[in-house]
Amino acid sequence: MSRNTLRFLVVAVLLAAAVLAVAPVLAQDFITYNSYNGDPTPRAFDEKVVAMWNEMHPDKPINHSIIAHEDFKQAIRAYLTAQPAPDVLTWFAGNRARFFIDRGLILDFSDMWQAEGLDDVFAPGFTALATVGEGKYFMPTSYYWWAIYYRPSLFEKAGVKAPIETWDELLAACDTFNAAGIAPFTIGTRFRWPAAAWFDYLNMRQNGPEFHINLMLLKESYTDERVKATFARWQELLDRKCFIANPAAYDWNEAVDFMAQGEAAMYLMGGFITDTYPDELEDDLDFFRFPIIDPSIPVGEDAPTDGYFIAAQARNPEGAKEFLAFLASKEVQQMAFDELGRLPTRIDVDISKATKATQQGIALIQGADYVAQFYDRDTTPEMAEAGMDAMMAFWDDPASIDQLLEELEATRARIAAEQAGQ
Amino acid sequence: MATMTSTTSPPAPVFLDRLKRVNWTPYLFLALPLALYFVWIIAPTLYSIYLSMTDWDGVTAVPNFLGFANYQRLFTDRTFNEALVNNVRWLAVFITVPTTLGLGLALIFNQEMRGGRWYKISFYSPLVLSLPVIGLIWAWVYQPRAGLINSLLVGIGVQNPPGWLADRDLAIWCIIAAAAWRQVGYVMVLYLAGLKNVDPTLVEAAIVDGANRRQLFQHVILPLLAPVTTIVVVISIIDSLRAFDLVSIMTAGNQRTQVLANYMYIQAFNNYKMGYGAAIAVILFLISLIFIGFYLWRTIRDELEY
Numbered sequence: 001m002s003r004n005t006l007r008f009l010v011v012a013v014l015l016a017a018a019v020l021a022v023a024p025v026l027a028q029d030f031i032t033y034n035s036y037n038g039d040p041t042p043r044a045f046d047e048k049v050v051a052m053w054n055e056m057h058p059d060k061p062i063n064h065s066i067i068a069h070e071d072f073k074q075a076i077r078a079y080l081t082a083q084p085a086p087d088v089l090t091w092f093a094g095n096r097a098r099f100f101i102d103r104g105l106i107l108d109f110s111d112m113w114q115a116e117g118l119d120d121v122f123a124p125g126f127t128a129l130a131t132v133g134e135g136k137y138f139m140p141t142s143y144y145w146w147a148i149y150y151r152p153s154l155f156e157k158a159g160v161k162a163p164i165e166t167w168d169e170l171l172a173a174c175d176t177f178n179a180a181g182i183a184p185f186t187i188g189t190r191f192r193w194p195a196a197a198w199f200d201y202l203n204m205r206q207n208g209p210e211f212h213i214n215l216m217l218l219k220e221s222y223t224d225e226r227v228k229a230t231f232a233r234w235q236e237l238l239d240r241k242c243f244i245a246n247p248a249a250y251d252w253n254e255a256v257d258f259m260a261q262g263e264a265a266m267y268l269m270g271g272f273i274t275d276t277y278p279d280e281l282e283d284d285l286d287f288f289r290f291p292i293i294d295p296s297i298p299v300g301e302d303a304p305t306d307g308y309f310i311a312a313q314a315r316n317p318e319g320a321k322e323f324l325a326f327l328a329s330k331e332v333q334q335m336a337f338d339e340l341g342r343l344p345t346r347i348d349v350d351i352s353k354a355t356k357a358t359q360q361g362i363a364l365i366q367g368a369d370y371v372a373q374f375y376d377r378d379t380t381p382e383m384a385e386a387g388m389d390a391m392m393a394f395w396d397d398p399a400s401i402d403q404l405l406e407e408l409e410a411t412r413a414r415i416a417a418e419q420a421g422q
Numbered sequence: 423m424a425t426m427t428s429t430t431s432p433p434a435p436v437f438l439d440r441l442k443r444v445n446w447t448p449y450l451f452l453a454l455p456l457a458l459y460f461v462w463i464i465a466p467t468l469y470s471i472y473l474s475m476t477d478w479d480g481v482t483a484v485p486n487f488l489g490f491a492n493y494q495r496l497f498t499d500r501t502f503n504e505a506l507v508n509n510v511r512w513l514a515v516f517i518t519v520p521t522t523l524g525l526g527l528a529l530i531f532n533q534e535m536r537g538g539r540w541y542k543i544s545f546y547s548p549l550v551l552s553l554p555v556i557g558l559i560w561a562w563v564y565q566p567r568a569g570l571i572n573s574l575l576v577g578i579g580v581q582n583p584p585g586w587l588a589d590r591d592l593a594i595w596c597i598i599a600a601a602a603w604r605q606v607g608y609v610m611v612l613y614l615a616g617l618k619n620v621d622p623t624l625v626e627a628a629i630v631d632g633a634n635r636r637q638l639f640q641h642v643i644l645p646l647l648a649p650v651t652t653i654v655v656v657i658s659i660i661d662s663l664r665a666f667d668l669v670s671i672m673t674a675g676n677q678r679t680q681v682l683a684n685y686m687y688i689q690a691f692n693n694y695k696m697g698y699g700a701a702i703a704v705i706l707f708l709i710s711l712i713f714i715g716f717y718l719w720r721t722i723r724d725e726l727e728y
Contacts, residue, residue, distance in 0.1 A: 074691055077480050077481055099694065100481070103481050103482060105481065190587075190674070191676070192676055246566040246585035246589075248590075248677055249564070249565060249567075249585055249587050249588035381692055381693040386501075389501065392677070393590075396590050418477070
């Protein structure tokens with residue numbers, strides 16, 4: 001009996017010790033976070049943010065996995081349909097977010113949005129991006145803008161005044177640069193999308209952002225006279241040889257070389273051009289807004305926005321909301337702005353250290369009621385494929401534009417009908 | 423139990439007897455491979471055919487059934503037709519150019535010559551590289567400004583050298599040329615192996631009979647190489663139908679270089695149109711079936727003859 005009691009006591013003590021040792025682990029409820037920040041600098045930042053969270057919340061550690069951006073785009077469907085799905089995921093605004101939201105794969109976090117009072121601190125354009133119907137599904141945290149990047153030294157050499165503000169100035173600048181033996185614009189269209197930026201801007205400047213967005217949403221026709229007018233503008237530029245020869249041979253970053261070597265003066269490109277542009281020439285790089293064609297039309301800008309969402313089948317939705325609120329916090333956005341130059345979607349981030357031009361750019365985007373996300377993000381993937389194909393065919397043979405637009409219109413009508421049928 | 427069955431139903435023991443007499447061992451050995459074959463080959467093929475008749479987007483649980491609508495659309499789809507034509511071009515080049523060149527090289531290097539082994543290796547070495555690497559290298563070679571070809575052309579004074587991959591009419595031929603460059607070495611090695619098996623006494627006999635070089639090649643060596651030629655043609659057909667890597671790396675299917683495999687990939691995984699992508703896959707499968715059927719028919723006929 002006494003021996004049995006002793007045995008019982010020993011076992012009980014051992015059990016208690018084991019439970020005490022394991023208890024904190026059991027109490028931990030981890031949060032899974034999958035991100036696409038595969039490049040070295042964003043990756044380091046991403047890991048730093050996770051480390052900050054883990055330090056503040058040792059009871060809710062993050063299970064972080066990072067894969068390359070392109071692979072992530074393929075893997076996202078598997079992630080979102082998994083049981084359980086990862087909790088928090090990186091993604092970007094626009095049509096590709098809508099695709100998943102429409103299929104009920106994304107969690108509505110309006111309660112957290114309300115509780116955090118985000119309506120007051122997010123710029124209106126970005127609140128619009130977060131909202132679908134009554135719910136909040138997407139947390140926009142940073143964006144970059146597109147602009148015409150240029151080398152002031154080449155402008156000086158050729159005798160062109162910067163910034164170029166109107167269409168006539170732009171055409172005149174093309175002639176002046178060509179006369180000076182400098183290509184006005186460099187562009188690498190091997191993967192087509194840099195050409196789509198030209199379509200976005202020409203269409204928004206020619207017809208206004210509202211028409212552009214409706215065209216992206218497949219509510220306007222591609223055979224509309226207004227679309228033809230946009231391509232007519234584009235043809236003016238091609239006729240004046242505003243671009244380098246053989247753009248389709250170059251990747252977007254290969255085309256930066258023409259600028260670095262002083263053979264081309266300008267590049268319509270996203271803010272990430274500075275990652276590729278040689279550091280020693282960084283002082284000789286500036287940007288200005290795409291020239292205005294019609295001053296009476298509202299100004300639209302391309303500002304692709306990155307952010308996060310929570311999977312509808314998340315294992316830990318409450319933890320996910322908390323982490324999402326942290327990712328959208330002023331603290332993290334401030335850090336992203338200071339360290340990576342990522343532009344904040346919150347209006348309370350301190351931007352006083354940035355250059356005057358950057359501050360003006362931020363003010364412009366934050367003041368807009370709607371920011372375009374870029375051609376292949378605003379319209380459906382299938383439409384974007386067909387559209388960018390047509391743009392490249394147009395570039396090669398501008399005379400074929402009427403036929404190309406008719407084919408695009410047929411594609412648009414078919415996709416719109418399919419969407420209506422679903 | 424056994425006695426009961428024997429008394430109530432007389433045919434059963436006969437049946438059981440027959441069951442016992444059947445040798446189960448081969449079926450047992452076949453069961454696992456057959457199960458795997460069904461799970462990994464037959465079932466996915468049938469499933470793809472089913473998917474090709476739906477509008478599945480890769481996410482929705484139950485897709486809509488469309489019948490043959492996807493196939494109808496294919497034939498009015500400009501990019502699909504472009505891809506089909508490009509695959510045919512690829513096929514036409516592949517069964518002629520690398521085959522002829524490879525055979526020629528094999529005939530040359532089959533003779534004893536100084537440094538012959540070195541030449542053989544140099545022609546064979548592209549095969550060691552993976553296709554994406556070949557794609558990257560050739561994209562540099564074709565680069566209009568600093569690429570090898572245009573540097574040479576400018577060096578000898580050509581004014582406006584072509585843009586190669588940037589030229590919508592030339593791009594697909596540039597890619598096929600890069601693929602053929604790799605294929606030549608492959609074909610050469612196959613023919614070299616074939617030539618080693620040619621019975622030298624037949625060649626000697628022909629020479630004694632007074633055959634000249636052309637006659638020797640045409641009437642003795644080439645017929646003896648026929649089995650190798652069949653293999654070379656089959657490999658060329660398969661390689662040209664599955665063309666994907668080079669196109670994906672060099673142009674991503676832009677510049678009018680789309681091929682079926684890459685278009686299928688874009689539709690399914692970029693545009694989230696799994697149904698439409700599956701329809702392209704099925705067409706690719708049917709085209710392959712024609713050639714595979716032809717090959718099987720020939721092999722079986724040959725086996726019956728001998």
